[in-house]
Amino acid sequence: MSWIGDTVDSIKSIQIRQLLTQGVSLGMIVTSALIIWKALMCITGSESPVVVVLSESMEPGFKRGDILFLHMSKEPIRAGEIVVFNVDGREIPIVHRVIKVHERQDTGEVDVLTKGDNNPGDDRLLYAQGQHWLQRQHIMGRAVGFLPYVGWVTIIMTEKPIIKYILIGALGLLVITSKD
Amino acid sequence: MHSFGYRLNALLTFSVTILALMCAIASLSDNLNTPSPSAEIQIMNINWFQKQPQGNDEVSLTMNISADLQSLFTWNTKQVFIFVAAEYETPKNSLNQVSLWDAIIPAKEHAKFWIHTSNKYRFVDQGNSLRGKEFNLTLHWHVMPKTGKMFADKIVMTGYNLPEEYR
Numbered sequence: 001m002s003w004i005g006d007t008v009d010s011i012k013s014i015q016i017r018q019l020l021t022q023g024v025s026l027g028m029i030v031t032s033a034l035i036i037w038k039a040l041m042c043i044t045g046s047e048s049p050v051v052v053v054l055s056e057s058m059e060p061g062f063k064r065g066d067i068l069f070l071h072m073s074k075e076p077i078r079a080g081e082i083v084v085f086n087v088d089g090r091e092i093p094i095v096h097r098v099i100k101v102h103e104r105q106d107t108g109e110v111d112v113l114t115k116g117d118n119n120p121g122d123d124r125l126l127y128a129q130g131q132h133w134l135q136r137q138h139i140m141g142r143a144v145g146f147l148p149y150v151g152w153v154t155i156i157m158t159e160k161p162i163i164k165y166i167l168i169g170a171l172g173l174l175v176i177t178s179k180d
Numbered sequence: 181m182h183s184f185g186y187r188l189n190a191l192l193t194f195s196v197t198i199l200a201l202m203c204a205i206a207s208l209s210d211n212l213n214t215p216s217p218s219a220e221i222q223i224m225n226i227n228w229f230q231k232q233p234q235g236n237d238e239v240s241l242t243m244n245i246s247a248d249l250q251s252l253f254t255w256n257t258k259q260v261f262i263f264v265a266a267e268y269e270t271p272k273n274s275l276n277q278v279s280l281w282d283a284i285i286p287a288k289e290h291a292k293f294w295i296h297t298s299n300k301y302r303f304v305d306q307g308n309s310l311r312g313k314e315f316n317l318t319l320h321w322h323v324m325p326k327t328g329k330m331f332a333d334k335i336v337m338t339g340y341n342l343p344e345e346y347r
Binding site for chain 2: 144
């Protein structure tokens, strides 16, 4: 238990220069994470290059807590692709499979219908009032790869925010009391 | 430098890096597999063919679908999602793809199969251009791995026709 005594001692002996240095290092870490995130957004062409699966509508393929890597290219949307889309008025994006495509002769625009693999019916119930099809502007990206279980961290932090605060508090304490 | 915190940190970082590397290698090993799937679809019967009250054509048909997709499975495969889509062109739309039936194949043993079924999803056109229409039936598959990159491909079967008149 002597590390508690050490911690209290080190908080008492903080010099202002050391504190500023550590503040700058923390800022550097946060901004490099932000740079990587924004770079990923540019490379994949999608507003959110990584999403966490929140529902069981795509089981057994994607379970709650898996993460999906998205990519959006100019290629036309075709049946069978797993797309992530936003419905007007809902903030949480939905990850389902395209089951119907109708592409116009003249403009090349598409009407798309989606359905979750594990759902009995298609997604018309989820679309906005009076909307029967999705268009390209609703679609944020195609799922091209996935990692299992990694997304549970995000789900736990969203559903039990107390854990988020504990984690940030512990990290802050670690940064302040480290001797680097 | 040798405190519990530092050791735990080093251990965690190392194990996460190794795990990520293993996932990447598992995904890359899928590229070594060269699949050779085969499939055949026969339309046994056009059950009915009507124009709906909203003005769209709708067809109900019964198909025999047989396929051998065992070569798609690797040790890193969790499941293969397959679906049969009718693909055709109309004056209004350069491409229409309507999924008629789909299934999930959870394991290699189930990948060689034969099924007699009517269309699971409604075959509805945007409009009423389906009379006498020639269309392709395409069997698409989507290989979903235990970890990593997903693969998709298809077999196109041509030469199917809808009747000239409603029935």
